Amino acid sequence: MSKMRAVQVSRPGGPLEIVEREIPEPGAGWVRIQVQACGVCHSDTLTKNGGFPGLGYPRIPGHEVVGRIDSAGPGVERWTPGQRVGVGWHGGHCGYCDACRRGEFFACQTATRITGITYDGGYAEYMTAPASALALVPDELSAAEAAPLMCAGVTTFNCLRNSNARPGELVAVLGLGGLGHLGVQFAAKMGLRTVAIARGADKEALARKLGAWHYIDSQAQDPAAELQKLGGAKVVLATVTNGEAMQAVMGGLGANGTFMIIGAVGSLAVPALQLLTGRQSVKGWYSGTSIDSQDTLAFSVLSGVRSMNEAYPLDRVAEAYERMLSGKARFRVVLTTGH
Numbered sequence: 448m449s450k451m452r453a454v455q456v457s458r459p460g461g462p463l464e465i466v467e468r469e470i471p472e473p474g475a476g477w478v479r480i481q482v483q484a485c486g487v488c489h490s491d492t493l494t495k496n497g498g499f500p501g502l503g504y505p506r507i508p509g510h511e512v513v514g515r516i517d518s519a520g521p522g523v524e525r526w527t528p529g530q531r532v533g534v535g536w537h538g539g540h541c542g543y544c545d546a547c548r549r550g551e552f553f554a555c556q557t558a559t560r561i562t563g564i565t566y567d568g569g570y571a572e573y574m575t576a577p578a579s580a581l582a583l584v585p586d587e588l589s590a591a592e593a594a595p596l597m598c599a600g601v602t603t604f605n606c607l608r609n610s611n612a613r614p615g616e617l618v619a620v621l622g623l624g625g626l627g628h629l630g631v632q633f634a635a636k637m638g639l640r641t642v643a644i645a646r647g648a649d650k651e652a653l654a655r656k657l658g659a660w661h662y663i664d665s666q667a668q669d670p671a672a673e674l675q676k677l678g679g680a681k682v683v684l685a686t687v688t689n690g691e692a693m694q695a696v697m698g699g700l701g702a703n704g705t706f707m708i709i710g711a712v713g714s715l716a717v718p719a720l721q722l723l724t725g726r727q728s729v730k731g732w733y734s735g736t737s738i739d740s741q742d743t744l745a746f747s748v749l750s751g752v753r754s755m756n757e758a759y760p761l762d763r764v765a766e767a768y769e770r771m772l773s774g775k776a777r778f779r780v781v782l783t784t785g786h
């Protein structure tokens with residue numbers, strides 16, 4: 448049996464180890480993918496640090512995967528070797544449980560549904576994935592261009608298209624990291640009056656280049672007051688990893704506004720009286736399924752949305768991961784396998 452290079456975490460808090468592993472065989476309903484690129488998402492800290500439900504070790508992280516199907520297990524229909532596919536956080540759904548029967552695929556109760564958490568992800572030369580987790584990658588996108596769209600892209604695109612913001616309305620994107628820089632582009636391309644909020648003045652020029660109509664430096668200005676001066680936000684897409692930074696923007700919601708929590712933070716205090724009088728809401732948003740990812744890829748081709756990437760070969764994964772954590776990457780770190 449031939450071997451592959453992979454990056455695994457052996458225990459909670461353990462290092463990213465480069466190991467040699469057997470190339471996995473796809474079981475019934477699964478395919479094997481020769482991985483070309485895999486984005487490094489802030490949520491990979493969950494795999495590295497531990498504590499997420501269903502997470503077992505050793506585990507290969509990575510849920511922004513793009514590659515080519517090179518083998519299909521028994522019972523796989525329509526997907527064939529040679530096709531270019533992507534796999535995101537949503538690692539497939541069973542179609543049979545109560546959540547799936549309600550169409551709530553994101554809440555599927557099977558054990559296989561989170562890529563890089565409940566089964567091995569894309570920090571490797573090969574991975575296997577359920578057919579229901581696959582999105583078709585259009586020819587117009589390279590593997591490295593498409594990879595970040597499988598999580599950072601689909602999460603922000605899907606959140607916006609399921610929000611109550613209509614073209615021309617004010618939408619704020621809080622945080623300009625991997626998710627935020629795509630959120631700004633999607634919001635602008637959807638015809639929303641897009642405000643980018645980030646720390647410091649240095650991101651302003653990039654934010655405007657990505658399509659932001661206005662920029663707020665949250666270190667120099669009160670972001671909530673600034674949003675109110677602009678009329679109040681219909682939607683805030685909160686992609687930051689810090690709860691206090693989120694709370695500082697809630698006062699910027701306008702009438703019937705919705706504060707969409709995307710960044711993984713613990714608990715938040717909400718301005719209850721303001722929500723009541725403004726008929727506002729705070730809502731969480733969780734990723735998307737494989738067809739949502741496919742829609743994200745197609746919309747990106749159509750509209751010209753592209754992830755700005757810094758590429759690292761798989762062997763330099765530790766450096767790549769630190770670069771993501773540093774907040775200095777502009778804007779997404781992507782691992783490439785050379786395939």
Ligand SMILES: NC(=O)c1ccc[n+]([C@@H]2O[C@H](COP(=O)([O-])OP(=O)(O)OC[C@H]3O[C@@H](n4cnc5c(N)ncnc54)[C@H](OP(=O)(O)O)[C@@H]3O)[C@@H](O)[C@H]2O)c1
Nearest residue numbers: 489622623624625626645646687688689692710711733734
């Ligand atoms: N809901 C979902 O389905 C979903 C999907 C994917 C990821 N996530 C989560 O979304 C978050 C962002 O992921 P990412 O990959 O975009 O991360 P990232 O590229 O590392 O960006 C982190 C962002 O957080 C902000 N930030 C970090 N520390 C901060 C602080 N102390 N105060 C204020 N802002 C701070 C940064 O803001 P500046 O721009 O101001 O530097 C930056 O925009 C993570 O929590 C991730 O786990 C959720």
Ligand SMILES: [Zn+2]
Nearest residue numbers: 488490598599
């Ligand atoms: Zn992610």
